[in-house]
Amino acid sequence: MATKTKKIPYVERDISWLYFNRRVLQEACRQDVPLLERLSFLGIYSNNLDEFFRVRVASQTRIAEWDGKQGAKEAAKAKSIVRQISKLNARYQKEYEEGVHQVYEDLRKENICLISDKDVTEDQLEFIHSYYSDHIDGLIVPVRFASVKHLDYESDQNIYHAVRAVKTTAAGNPAYEYAFFELPVQNCGRFVRLPDKDGKSYIMYLDDVVRCSLPKIFAGSGYSSFESYSFKFTRDAEMEIDDDQRSGILQKISKGLKTRKKGEALRVVYDANMPQDLLKRVIGKLDLGLSDTVMQGGRYQNHKDLMKFPDCGRKDLKYRPMPQIIQTAFQESGTIMQKIKEQDRFLHVPYHSFSTFIGLLHEAALNSNVKSIKITLYRLAKDSKVIKALIGAARNGKKVTAVIELLARFDEESNMVWAQKLQDAGVKVIFGVEGLKIHSKVVHIGMKKGPDIACVSTGNFHEGNARTYTDCIMMTASQRITSDVDLLFSFIEKPYIPVRFRELLVSPNGMKKKFLSLIDAEIKNRKAGKPAYIKIKINHITDETMVAKLYEAAKAGVEIDLLVRGNCSLVTKNLPENCRMRVSAIIDRYLEHSRIFVFAGGGVEKVYIGSADWMPRNLDNRIEVIAPVYDPTLKLEMKRIVEYGLRDVRQGRLVDGSGENLPWTCDEPLETGSQQALYDYYNENR
Numbered sequence: 001m002a003t004k005t006k007k008i009p010y011v012e013r014d015i016s017w018l019y020f021n022r023r024v025l026q027e028a029c030r031q032d033v034p035l036l037e038r039l040s041f042l043g044i045y046s047n048n049l050d051e052f053f054r055v056r057v058a059s060q061t062r063i064a065e066w067d068g069k070q071g072a073k074e075a076a077k078a079k080s081i082v083r084q085i086s087k088l089n090a091r092y093q094k095e096y097e098e099g100v101h102q103v104y105e106d107l108r109k110e111n112i113c114l115i116s117d118k119d120v121t122e123d124q125l126e127f128i129h130s131y132y133s134d135h136i137d138g139l140i141v142p143v144r145f146a147s148v149k150h151l152d153y154e155s156d157q158n159i160y161h162a163v164r165a166v167k168t169t170a171a172g173n174p175a176y177e178y179a180f181f182e183l184p185v186q187n188c189g190r191f192v193r194l195p196d197k198d199g200k201s202y203i204m205y206l207d208d209v210v211r212c213s214l215p216k217i218f219a220g221s222g223y224s225s226f227e228s229y230s231f232k233f234t235r236d237a238e239m240e241i242d243d244d245q246r247s248g249i250l251q252k253i254s255k256g257l258k259t260r261k262k263g264e265a266l267r268v269v270y271d272a273n274m275p276q277d278l279l280k281r282v283i284g285k286l287d288l289g290l291s292d293t294v295m296q297g298g299r300y301q302n303h304k305d306l307m308k309f310p311d312c313g314r315k316d317l318k319y320r321p322m323p324q325i326i327q328t329a330f331q332e333s334g335t336i337m338q339k340i341k342e343q344d345r346f347l348h349v350p351y352h353s354f355s356t357f358i359g360l361l362h363e364a365a366l367n368s369n370v371k372s373i374k375i376t377l378y379r380l381a382k383d384s385k386v387i388k389a390l391i392g393a394a395r396n397g398k399k400v401t402a403v404i405e406l407l408a409r410f411d412e413e414s415n416m417v418w419a420q421k422l423q424d425a426g427v428k429v430i431f432g433v434e435g436l437k438i439h440s441k442v443v444h445i446g447m448k449k450g451p452d453i454a455c456v457s458t459g460n461f462h463e464g465n466a467r468t469y470t471d472c473i474m475m476t477a478s479q480r481i482t483s484d485v486d487l488l489f490s491f492i493e494k495p496y497i498p499v500r501f502r503e504l505l506v507s508p509n510g511m512k513k514k515f516l517s518l519i520d521a522e523i524k525n526r527k528a529g530k531p532a533y534i535k536i537k538i539n540h541i542t543d544e545t546m547v548a549k550l551y552e553a554a555k556a557g558v559e560i561d562l563l564v565r566g567n568c569s570l571v572t573k574n575l576p577e578n579c580r581m582r583v584s585a586i587i588d589r590y591l592e593h594s595r596i597f598v599f600a601g602g603g604v605e606k607v608y609i610g611s612a613d614w615m616p617r618n619l620d621n622r623i624e625v626i627a628p629v630y631d632p633t634l635k636l637e638m639k640r641i642v643e644y645g646l647r648d649v650r651q652g653r654l655v656d657g658s659g660e661n662l663p664w665t666c667d668e669p670l671e672t673g674s675q676q677a678l679y680d681y682y683n684e685n686r
Contacts, residue, residue, distance in 0.1 A: 008551055009571035011657050012081055013542045013615075014056050016567045018088045019659040020585070021048050025092060026653070026661055027587045029099045035110060036309065036317040037589070038103050043306035045096065049089075050234060050304065053267045053293070054156070057085060058236035061266055086293060088659070097298055111200040112312055116299075117208040124194050124202065125212060131192060132213040139184040140210065140217050144177065145281040151180075156235040156265070159183040159302045161210065164278045165223040177223070178281050183207060183230075190305030193312070201312040205300055231270035231282055232301040272296035319589050322679050324353035324467075328686040336360045337367065337445070340453055340475045344631035347473040348641065349459075350590060351682045354466035357455070357473060358385045364445045364453075365393035372399040372446035374489045376438055380418050381463040387418055391425040399446075400427045403492055405438045433495045433623065436508065440625035441611050444485045451477040454485040456627040458594040458609055469593040470675070472609050472638065474629060481627060492623060505626035507612060512545070512619040518599050518606065519549050523556045525602040533559040535598040537642045540567040540613040554581035563645045564655055565592040567615070571657030583655040584664045586648055588675045596638050597626070607635045641678065648674035 011019075027033060028041035063071075063078035104114050120128065142163065154160065163179045183206055192209050194202040207230055210217070214226040265286040270279060288294060311318065327347075329339055336359050339345060347356055364370045373393050380387060394400040404419045419429050432438045441457035459471030476482065484504040491499045491506070505511040519534065526532035534553065541547065541562070547569050554560050560581040562570075572581050586592050597608040610626030612618040629635050645652070650673040652664030670677045 008544070008548050009657065010544065010547060011569045011571060012084075013567050013569065014052075014060060014081055015084055015088070015659075016542070016569055017052060017056065018085065018092065019568075019655070019661065020566045021045055021052070022092055022095075022659065023585055023587045023653050023661050024048065025096055025099060027651075029095075029102065034318050035103065035106055036311055036314065037319055038099075038106075039306045039309045041587075042096070042100055042103065043304045043308075046302065047304035047307070050156075050302075053234040054236070057082070057293075058266055060085070062236065089293075090295070093295065093297075100298070100303065110314065110317065112203065112314070113200055114203050114205075115194075115208075116204070117211040120204075120212065123197075127194055128192075128204075128209055128212045129216075131209060132216060135188050136184060136210070136213065137216070139187055140181050142179040142181045142217065144179045145285060146178070148285060150287055151233070151265070151285045154182065156233055159185060159207070159230060159232050161207065161228045161230050162270075162274065162278050162282050163214070163218075163229075164227045164275060165218060165221070166225045167221075167223050176277070178278060180282070181217075183210065185305065189308065190302075191308070191310055193310050201310075203310060203312075207300055227275070227278075229271040229274040229278065230299065230301045231268060231274070233265045233269075233286055234267040236264050236266050267293040267295070269295045269297040269301050271299055271301075273299070322351070324349075324355075325351055325679075325682050325686060326353045326356065330356050330359070335363055335367075337363050337453060341451060341477040344474065344476045344478065344629075344634050346475065346634050346637060348594075348637070348678070348682070349466040349471050349473070350468065351470075351679050354463055357461070357466075358389065358463075360445075360453075360455070360475065361386060361389035361393070361443075365389050365396055365398065369448050369450065370398055370445060371448050372401070372444075374401040374403075374444040374446075374486070375461065376403045376405075376440050376442050376492075377415070377418070377461060378405045378439055378441065379460040379462050379465065380415065381465075384418065385463060386461050387421065390422060390427055394422075394426040401430065401489060402427050403430045403432060403438055403489070405432050430493060433492060435621075436495065437617075437622045438492060439611055439618065439622045440488070440506075442485050442488060442625055444482065444489065446486070451479060452482040452486065453477050454482040456481070456485070456610060456625060458596075458611060465593075469591045472594045472596065472641070474609060474627065474634060476631070478630065481630075485625075488625065495623075503628055505608065505610070505612075507619050507622060507624040511612060511624060511626060512543075515546065515597075515614070515619075516549055518597075519553050519558075521601070522558045522599060523553050525600065526553075526557045528602075530602040531600040532557070532602070533561070533600045535561045535639075535642050535646070537563040537592075537594060537596040537645055538613055539565050539593060539595065540615050542567050542569045542615045543619055544569070546614040546619075550581065551579075554579040561642075561646050563592070563642065568655050568657075570655070573656035573658050584646060584648070584652040585655045585661070586645055586651045586674060587653070588651045588673055590675055592645075594641065595626075596642050598639055598642055605635065605639075607638050609638060640681070644670060644674040644677050648677075651675070 024041055024045045028038045060078045060082050064075055064082050066075045160180050160182055165177050166174045169175050188206055190206050192204045192206060194204060211228050265288055268286055330336055364373050390400050390402060402422050404415050423429050443455040445453040455473055455475050457471060457473040459465055459469050480503050484501050487499060505514045522532045522534055541564055550560060562583040564583050565585055568583055570583055572583055595610055599606045607629040608626045609629060612624035612626055618624050629638055647666055647668055647670045649664050649666060649669040653661040654664050
């Protein structure tokens with residue numbers, strides 16, 4: 001599946017993403033993963049795939065449909081990618097269906113029985129009728145296919161059922177009528193738990209509860225029987241041109257197609273047992289084109305709901321709890337700000353409690369020596385304590401500045417609401433820079449007297465994410481860092497005024513150039529016989545320049561060890577013997593999200609953390625921040641995170657460009673997964 005780009009082995013971003021999502025699927029199929037967690041991974045796989053089609057496949061499909069002379073090369077490339085996506089998706093779909101079937105079988109062995117409308121007893125049917133009356137009645141209003149031209153009113157976030165109903169004519173012959181309706185998942189959830197019986201728990205899909213209730217839904221219509229089949233579709237979210245290093249031709253294609261194509265369906269998955277006459281009506285109303293995806297599926301669609309499958313009280317079928325840790329230093333007498341002034345500190349969430357960061361903002365809001373707080377916000381929790389602290393600071397007379405990214409995908413509306421609340425409280429809200437998403441995660445606390453404080457994070461200041469994403473927050477009073485962070489906010493307000501950052505690596509200014517120079521230094525040191533290695537933990541590597549530079553370093557003998565959770569365009573399979581470059585990917589209970597960079601530095605190691613992946617969007621089209629780690633203790637901790645990941649043979653998968661995701665091997669493996677090992681270490685060394 002690897003294609004050559006600029007004469008280097010290179011896996012296209014969207015193909016590598018499918019390899020990543022397959023790793024999620026492989027985790028769901030592991031017998032040693034707790035059973036209910038396997039269900040959650042199946043849900044994550046399905047949800048990931050929906051977003052992938054909505055955004056990435058939409059972009060490639062629209063480019064492939066371009067028929068102008070200019071851009072023909074890009075269109076041909078997009079067609080090739082779409083074909084590869086279709087082939088891989090069909091292959092993985094079979095693996096997925098097998099995985100779902102196996103998990104359901106394993107649930108039954110644990111006395112958790114998923115039953116359909118065909119399996120219900122009289123007692124269960126009585127409960128279902130009561131449930132319908134109490135929870136569903138009035139929420140479903142079928143629409144006849146003959147009454148609408150297109151399914152353009154319906155949202156692709158929902159699941160739909162197509163119904164073929166039979167009415168007997170005066171002559172005694174059956175006559176078919178066709179309708180569809182939205183499943184009321186938002187109101188009722190996807191699963192209904194029936195009364196337990198004989199020590200067994202019984203669960204039904206809402207789909208089947210509704211199938212049992214069709215006579216009530218169509219009451220008075222005169223139908224004698226019904227058939228109901230599920231389907232779901234995915235719409236084109238928008239062309240994601242800004243996420244790649246695109247040419248002017250593609251910008252032109254984007255403008256030419258965006259208005260015309262946005263919102264149209266581009267993928268439908270339907271019950272394979274749906275009769276052809278009914279399927280014809282579904283496909284016809286969605287107005288799908290030749291390049292769009294029409295896939296047979298199982299009886300149930302949209303398995304993202306498996307993430308909310310009822311646990312039936314079976315905590316033994318879930319991961320063992322890992323209560324978040326509050327470090328001893330922050331529990332001792334003295335303020336958090338004072339602790340940071342004494343020594344650089346760090347949090348590694350979700351192992352460490354995010355409450356410490358919230359506590360820092362609260363202290364800053366109340367401390368009379370604090371004159372200002374500046375923060376970048378990309379995604380925010382639903383009931384954000386961060387926002388409450390900022391509002392409190394503003395009401396206490398602090399000069400508060402919040403940079404909010406309004407184009408954070410799928411969080412645009414939420415961010416606009418928070419922005420308005422902040423403005424109403426007197427916070428200065430900056431909406432970013434036209435043409436540049438602000439993806440950096442930084443805080444600056446300005447003091448009237450004494451050193452300022454800065455925080456540089458690898459992830460969002462988001463309470464929800466901090467419970468499920470692994471991210472590092474460095475908190476420092478070092479002037480060389482705090483002054484640059486303060487300067488960053490001036491740069492955001494006036495991005496076209498020349499700014500020179502002394503310590504921070506900031507994109508799109510000079511981050512890419514600095515990373516290239518760091519790799520070049522390792523190549524030079526290797527040739528000089530000095531220590532030369534690169535160890536990186538990152539989410540994605542797809543930038544062709546960075547990929548080429550890593551190949552160059554590996555061929556020069558630099559030892560390269562990478563932890564790349566998601567998209568990876570490197571092909572390490574069948575590298576020459578003198579090349580030492582290996583890539584591992586970890587899928588575990590938490591989403592690996594931190595970005596940490598370690599360079600040998602000829603014997604004086606250089607360590608960096610921050611928000612940027614090695615993708616064109618991060619290095620060229622966003623405002624990102626990477627900060628050096630100077631404190632010796634913090635450097636050791638950052639290195640530990642990377643090294644534990646590289647020693648994780650339980651959860652690690654070999655990323656070599658083939659998509660096979662074989663188990664990771666190493667010389668000194670950990671006894672547990674790296675996440676468990678890190679938690680145990682932090683627990684013992686509070």
